[in-house]
Amino acid sequence: MRRGSIVQLVAIGVVCGAGAAAVALLIPWLPHAASKQAGRIDFVFWFVTTICIVIFALVAAVIIYSIFKFRAKPGDDEDGSPIHGNTKLEIVWTAVPAILVTAISIVSAIVLTKNDHLPHASAASDPLQPLVVNVTAQQFAWSFKYPAFGNLASARLELPVDAPVKLQITSVDVTHSFWVPEFGQKQDAVPGSVNTLAITPDRMGSFPVICTELCGLGHALMRSTAIVMPRDKFLSWAKGQQQKLGGSGGSAGLAVFKAQSCSSCHTFVPAGATAKIGPDLDKLPAEAQRAGQPLEQFIHESIVNPNAYVEPGYPKNIMPTIFAQLPKAQLDALVKFLASGGKQ
Ligand code: CUA
Numbered sequence: 001m002r003r004g005s006i007v008q009l010v011a012i013g014v015v016c017g018a019g020a021a022a023v024a025l026l027i028p029w030l031p032h033a034a035s036k037q038a039g040r041i042d043f044v045f046w047f048v049t050t051i052c053i054v055i056f057a058l059v060a061a062v063i064i065y066s067i068f069k070f071r072a073k074p075g076d077d078e079d080g081s082p083i084h085g086n087t088k089l090e091i092v093w094t095a096v097p098a099i100l101v102t103a104i105s106i107v108s109a110i111v112l113t114k115n116d117h118l119p120h121a122s123a124a125s126d127p128l129q130p131l132v133v134n135v136t137a138q139q140f141a142w143s144f145k146y147p148a149f150g151n152l153a154s155a156r157l158e159l160p161v162d163a164p165v166k167l168q169i170t171s172v173d174v175t176h177s178f179w180v181p182e183f184g185q186k187q188d189a190v191p192g193s194v195n196t197l198a199i200t201p202d203r204m205g206s207f208p209v210i211c212t213e214l215c216g217l218g219h220a221l222m223r224s225t226a227i228v229m230p231r232d233k234f235l236s237w238a239k240g241q242q243q244k245l246g247g248s249g250g251s252a253g254l255a256v257f258k259a260q261s262c263s264s265c266h267t268f269v270p271a272g273a274t275a276k277i278g279p280d281l282d283k284l285p286a287e288a289q290r291a292g293q294p295l296e297q298f299i300h301e302s303i304v305n306p307n308a309y310v311e312p313g314y315p316k317n318i319m320p321t322i323f324a325q326l327p328k329a330q331l332d333a334l335v336k337f338l339a340s341g342g343k344q
Helices: 003-026 036-069 087-116 231-246 250-259 281-291 295-304 321-325 328-339
Strands: 131-138 141-146 152-154 157-160 165-171 176-179 186-189 195-199 205-211 223-229
Touching: 003 036, 036 087, 131 157, 131 176, 131 186, 131 321, 141 157, 141 223, 141 321, 152 231, 157 231, 165 176, 165 186, 186 195, 223 231, 231 250, 231 328, 250 328, 281 295, 281 328, 295 321, 295 328
Parallel strands: 131 165, 157 223
Antiparallel strands: 131 141, 141 152, 165 195, 176 186, 176 205, 205 223
């Protein structure tokens, strides 16, 4: 092969490789990773992408060079000269991909194993080694419970930074799927079984929790928020919530109202809530009258069995039935808080 041809091949390869690398690097294809697991997955992604760019540059260079170098002259309709193949070349183009695919398999296997690994809960004194969170999915809401903190329930996934977290995910109705893009992994929520997911958040901030399995009419609305905070802040949040929710009276009711994110759908002036997806909770007495029930009984039923009476003008099956699982004390506090018009 002439020296000039090699220079041309290399030049075309460099241009094609640079173009492919620009597409890979200049477009933000991946969410900004916020967990150790996502960082490892991104590593595999870039490992494979780099190999792909090199192979692409090589193949594109040979094709483009050949198209110009070996094209038929006008009027030339002869067959090409017969060739018997090239054993050396065939060995090389079989061996190189085999080595690359094996390397990708090994790297992926190491990452998968590491991403599933959690410290054994031997250090029983430390509730963050790992922090266990029970995740329950239901049409169309998420709820998060913290067994190490008196089964504290929250509508948002609050997590400490740099601590291993074990999510135990299940569903009470149909199949859903838990996904925080910045954490890098998905896990199905299947009724009747518990699937685990290991997460070690390593960046603070708020990230969306998304249902990523088509689960019904409200699928697109089935969202929550994961909040990653410093360890101390998490511990004081968890202990503070435990105290507030465990108390009685209006302040416990307000705490439950906030923890369950009632304000994302309802208006309730005493709690500073202004959303309009569900009925206005400032008008509960009038609604109870329309339903023909005593106020407290009406509120209780509307929380645990929301489809029993649906306020005219609002669709059925939108209010999640997940709140029926609230601990009794929290449920009672919430009912009292709403019935009293938000008295603390
Ligand atoms: Cu739950 Cu989609």
